[in-house]
Amino acid sequence: xxxxxxxxxxxxxxxxxxGCGRLNEHGHLLxxxxxxxxxxxxxxxxxxxxALPGFVYGGLIASLIDCHSMxxxxxxxxxEAGKTVGSGPSPRYVTAALHxxxxxxxxxxxxxxxxxxxxxxxxxxxxVESSVSAGGELTARGxxxxxxxxxxxxxxxxxS
Numbered sequence: 045x046x047x048x049x050x051x052x053x054x055x056x057x058x059x060x061x062x063g064c065g066r067l068n069e070h071g072h073l074l075x076x077x078x079x080x081x082x083x084x085x086x087x088x089x090x091x092x093x094x095a096l097p098g099f100v101y102g103g104l105i106a107s108l109i110d111c112h113s114m115x116x117x118x119x120x121x122x123x124e125a126g127k128t129v130g131s132g133p134s135p136r137y138v139t140a141a142l143h144x145x146x147x148x149x150x151x152x153x154x155x156x157x158x159x160x161x162x163x164x165x166x167x168x169x170x171x172v173e174s175s176v177s178a179g180g181e182l183t184a185r186g187x188x189x190x191x192x193x194x195x196x197x198x199x200x201x202x203x204s
Contacts, residue, residue: 054118086157106144109174116190137191138193141188142186143187149183151178158175171187
């Protein structure tokens with residue numbers, strides 16, 4: 045059996061994100077997997093993700109850090125509750141703050157590896173540290189504050 049991706053268990057109504065929504069056929073379709081204390085994803089930039097000849101657009105890197113960090117927060121919340129990815133719906137988080145440090149230009153044509161881990165979990169807030177590497181070279185680091193969607197936003201409206 046293949047290991048479950050965090051995003052595969054987002055409720056359908058919340059699986060449309062451009063970066064990680066499995067139901068958004070035009071998006072990145074990012075998949076994040078728990079590996080020990082980290083959450084890991086891979087992404088293969090296409091030719092249209094270009095910033096300058098030979099290099100990935102920085103906005104793509106920020107969006108990968110952002111969405112992967114939301115999945116990391118979700119996995120951390122599940123772990124705190126004594127659950128695992130795939131044991132039920134993955135809780136949805138949104139970005140309260142995003143900080144990205146671009147350490148060096150990210151070459152296009154190489155698969156990107158995104159790694160993240162929760163640094164702090166406090167109630168509905170998770171602070172996530174992340175990194176992006178291309179060909180084994182660290183190219184960007186991020187810190188994201190993720191906040192779990194409140195229940196009133198995730199509850200489906202009642203039908204009359």
